[in-house]
Amino acid sequence: MEPVVGVNCSSIECTSLSTTTPIWQDILAQAMTGELLAAMNYASLSEICDDPEEVCDALEHCRGERGHAAAFAAEGRKIGVEVANNVDAKHWKRLREAFLRCVTERDFIGCLIVQEIMLESFAVASYSRVGKVAPGSMGETFARIAAEEEEHIGHAMSILRVERDRDAQRFDEKVYRLHLDVMTTLAQMLAKECKDGHCEVCHASCVKPALFGVSLTAVELRGASLQQYLKTLDLLGIPGEVTLAWVSQLPV
Amino acid sequence: MGESVASVASRKRVMDVDFALIGHQESWRAASDVLAVLRGPQRMPLPDDEIKDILPWIPPRVVCHVEVRSITGAKARGLYIDSFIPPDRLQAAYVHENIARVRGAAACAIKAGARIVSLGGFSSILIEGNLDQLPERHDTAFTTGNTLTVGFIVQGIKKMRELHGRNLRRSVLLIVGATGDVGSGCARCLAPSVRRVLLNARNVERLRRLAAELQAQGIQVEVATDLQQFSAAADIVICAASLASPSLLLQHIAPDAIVCDAGYPKNLSPTAEVPGAKIFFGGLGQITGGMKFAPDFRGILNRHPFPDVVHGCLLEGMALALERRFEPFSRGRGAITPARVEEMEAIAAGHGIYLAPLYNADGPIEAGRYRYTSWSRASSMSPSRSADSNLYNI
Numbered sequence: 001m002e003p004v005v006g007v008n009c010s011s012i013e014c015t016s017l018s019t020t021t022p023i024w025q026d027i028l029a030q031a032m033t034g035e036l037l038a039a040m041n042y043a044s045l046s047e048i049c050d051d052p053e054e055v056c057d058a059l060e061h062c063r064g065e066r067g068h069a070a071a072f073a074a075e076g077r078k079i080g081v082e083v084a085n086n087v088d089a090k091h092w093k094r095l096r097e098a099f100l101r102c103v104t105e106r107d108f109i110g111c112l113i114v115q116e117i118m119l120e121s122f123a124v125a126s127y128s129r130v131g132k133v134a135p136g137s138m139g140e141t142f143a144r145i146a147a148e149e150e151e152h153i154g155h156a157m158s159i160l161r162v163e164r165d166r167d168a169q170r171f172d173e174k175v176y177r178l179h180l181d182v183m184t185t186l187a188q189m190l191a192k193e194c195k196d197g198h199c200e201v202c203h204a205s206c207v208k209p210a211l212f213g214v215s216l217t218a219v220e221l222r223g224a225s226l227q228q229y230l231k232t233l234d235l236l237g238i239p240g241e242v243t244l245a246w247v248s249q250l251p252v
Numbered sequence: 253m254g255e256s257v258a259s260v261a262s263r264k265r266v267m268d269v270d271f272a273l274i275g276h277q278e279s280w281r282a283a284s285d286v287l288a289v290l291r292g293p294q295r296m297p298l299p300d301d302e303i304k305d306i307l308p309w310i311p312p313r314v315v316c317h318v319e320v321r322s323i324t325g326a327k328a329r330g331l332y333i334d335s336f337i338p339p340d341r342l343q344a345a346y347v348h349e350n351i352a353r354v355r356g357a358a359a360c361a362i363k364a365g366a367r368i369v370s371l372g373g374f375s376s377i378l379i380e381g382n383l384d385q386l387p388e389r390h391d392t393a394f395t396t397g398n399t400l401t402v403g404f405i406v407q408g409i410k411k412m413r414e415l416h417g418r419n420l421r422r423s424v425l426l427i428v429g430a431t432g433d434v435g436s437g438c439a440r441c442l443a444p445s446v447r448r449v450l451l452n453a454r455n456v457e458r459l460r461r462l463a464a465e466l467q468a469q470g471i472q473v474e475v476a477t478d479l480q481q482f483s484a485a486a487d488i489v490i491c492a493a494s495l496a497s498p499s500l501l502l503q504h505i506a507p508d509a510i511v512c513d514a515g516y517p518k519n520l521s522p523t524a525e526v527p528g529a530k531i532f533f534g535g536l537g538q539i540t541g542g543m544k545f546a547p548d549f550r551g552i553l554n555r556h557p558f559p560d561v562v563h564g565c566l567l568e569g570m571a572l573a574l575e576r577r578f579e580p581f582s583r584g585r586g587a588i589t590p591a592r593v594e595e596m597e598a599i600a601a602g603h604g605i606y607l608a609p610l611y612n613a614d615g616p617i618e619a620g621r622y623r624y625t626s627w628s629r630a631s632s633m634s635p636s637r638s639a640d641s642n643l644y645n646i
Contacts, residue, residue, distance in 0.1 A: 192305065223309030230311055240313030240360060245547075247310075248290035252302045 025081040026207035033085040035069035048106045075138045089200035091189040098181045116156035118182045125228035133215040187250040190222035271330035271573035272366035273566045274357045276337040278517040310336040312356035321541035323604030328573035333357045367578040370397045370569025380433045380585045397565025399582040399596040402437035404564040405534040407607040412510045426450040426486030429493025431458035437588030448472040450482045479504045532610045537567045540604035561608040571600040
């Protein structure tokens, strides 16, 4: 295992980083798990694409997400920790199952909605916040990956807008159905406190109460994620009063 | 959800938006009630701490559809857009953040195709001096709504004077926040009718300019940035700005003064801060033709002891929409004249929009002269509850 601190750190930074290392370890573990799940989702998506170009896109995204996961693992090694991951952890597993239901139904649009609108909104918002406070290269990595995930969303948005233009009512009903499934799970993940037991990703007790130690809060990460989600739904053209009601009804 | 996605989507396709009302919740209690409606009766209301954590992150957006009916039978359709300014961030420290929220709400109104937009509550205060901050759009007019607010404040003062048998000609009028759009409009309308005018605000130069304007009409005027500097005690007071410490008024007004709380949010309590004073909430009007919300936010978005009561600033947009006058009637600061107020009052009255029954934090001051119209009572615009369910072809 590499040293906990890099050789270029000042003693003050070293002390500071070493006290926050367990927090970063858990943040990285959640991020890495999310990226691996996204990679699995894109791999599954490639199996139901009819258009060869879409197959290539999905596989490319899959590789990209694996690269992100590797980047987070590398950031962990830089601060001297192994970053765990657990795509079978209870919340992540439910998110994967929701995606696989779309795959089973060969619902390409449903897959895009789950991955690009719901999961990536969460990723972009939370990585952006983490990117602002994480030290050194870790901050840069989070910010870079947030920007790359935002590009994914942009790509998917053009496909989804065309789909909504075809039949807005049907499209909105599909989004709502998936929202109930996926966003309910994400809302439970993002709750201020994990009320229903350990998330099975954090290496010890829940990291949320400790986030203030790295200038973050669970409230901020949830708020930013829901805001990003609402803005993304706005860009799709779903009426704001409808999406406001959806989000208001999520569990806390 | 109260309505299916399908019903909202189909409504959107057939609905023309005449007006949009931009507002925000003035207390956490009000915000909680709004979210409770959105969550629906089958879900537990969100705990207060969760509301405080979540609300600041909600981007400005449409909350509900509104329809108003004129006594002429004309109808206008609109939207209520909340800027989601958190109730504890109404201070100057958050001005840039709040202007950004109002800009976002304005963009929602433009996107929805609203032909006229009224700026309610704090939004109007924020924007009256920052009109250039609104998005440019030629087919959407913005009005601060301040002209009708002034009209209802002045009407309220006159009504209280009648109720309490006061002679306006012998009165000393104090206006707190006199150099703002509403304060200066009230000064222009009421100063010629009183014995003396005391103008209070923070900006000395603006105070002097307004005083000079009134003095040119032969009106006795005093100006002061500090209430203690005035030589006389006022018996009629208009608080056109929320007072940081309402008890400051106590020592400087007549014991039985008529006090109009026209600030936002309203924070004068008759029993606590100024005992003996006759306090009323000013600037409020009532739509006697009726008003509907979908979802049904009746009494939630308009939290008053009388039905169909709305702030004058919002009513101005509704009145202009009913009149089909999609123009920026109130813009900028300091342009409200008695003639413009009369014109706006006439437009509003033509559609059955009048001064609301007077009340204060303790409740009604006078008996309500108005009950829900049968049209308003069938308030929800959803098919199952509306008496007029073909409104949106649903």
